[in-house]
Amino acid sequence: MSRTDIELVEEANTTFYETMERGDFEKLSGLWLDDEISCIHPGWPVLSGRGEVLRSYALIMANTEYIQFFLTDVKVNLAGDTALVTCTENILSGGPAEDGGELGPLVGQLVVATNVFRRTDEGWRIWSHHGSPVLTESDDAEDEESPS
Template identity: 30%
Template sequence: MRKSKLQAAHLDGDADDVEAAFYDALQNADLEKLMACWADEDDIVCIHPGGPRVVGATAIRATFEAMFANGSIRAVPEKVRKIVSVASSVHNLLERVEVLTPQGPQQAWVIATNVYHRTAQGWRLVAHHASPGTVSEIQEVSDAPSVLH
């Protein structure tokens, strides 16, 4: 029952709401809430930093279950860039991740792309692709916007 209740909460929301729920689930090691963010499709895909392509809900669930066995994932989305259409939304973002090291908590960066589709159940995640970022603070190179004065 919990899963369907969580899914119903997203029906009227948009891709941003699903993304917020996804990162909240990571930070709270809430596997049911995390899986409720995903579309009910055979070909959903998740790629963790340095990992293989994981396809399908059962396989994706298993990877997050293994990760949550070590506790929550303190990932905070930052600098989100979006391309939105009627039925899809692509979010490219930086994840600031807190990693516990022998020297104490340290920050690491992950560069991620989340793809959302509007489904019969509302907006849902269909792809999460995360790649390790760099050790420096500079995680993005972009064209400077033109400003007319």
Template identity: 35%
Template sequence: MTRRPAHAAHLLSTPDEVEAQFYEALREGDLDKLMALWADDDEVVCVHPGGPRLVGHGAIRAAFEAIFASGRINLQVERVRRVHSADAAMHSLVERVNIVTAEGAQVGHVLATNVYLRTAQGWRLAAHHASPGTADEPPEIVETPSVLH
């Protein structure tokens, strides 16, 4: 069973376009724009750092509404790794979050995985999973191909 988000987004031609709009909506605190990027399916899933698994548009919307109520999110996307096929894509990245508290400015790091599906409405977000990172993220370990061409 599927369900349509409250505001349909325009046809998105690539997972990168969806991702750019997702993080733009986060920075702008635009809940309707953010929710329009999700796939039209009851099984969409979101996990925030240290939080429970949220399944479905209603649960995801409520969580982001609570996050946006705390104020603007100032974040930058770094170190994106992409795996794409014809109808699905997975992006692994680091979110660098700038936080202003009474003690001053701080930087937090979140490790995120975003899964995208090609749908009749274009590319849409099917899953967002975020875990706490550290200020000193270790360098990436990249496997070296065993065969040279």
């Protein structure tokens, strides 16, 4: 029994996040289209083209000791050879300890993401990724306390 396009897109989306968790830059590079691609990391400007996008992932991987994604609210929509995936990235990450130990404190972050895939002869490839932070109630309270 062959898998449906929705299952294949879900698999491609999961592979994207698992590859980042492993820090496998070479495999991550192969998940993106060769064409004009774009990426928006939370708080970053728009990155366009393979060079800029892949350089951003190389920097993230080089400066992140540990990262794990727990995906929730995953929805896949298909339109011909294009797929749109929306999801919530529940991220747990950490860097090296200040004293040079194994791992510093872990930090949690909530990001909503849109991943756009295109069907190719090699399977579904990422065309665009856009992540946006989700403000929590404590973030709102801090904003209200800050002088304008």
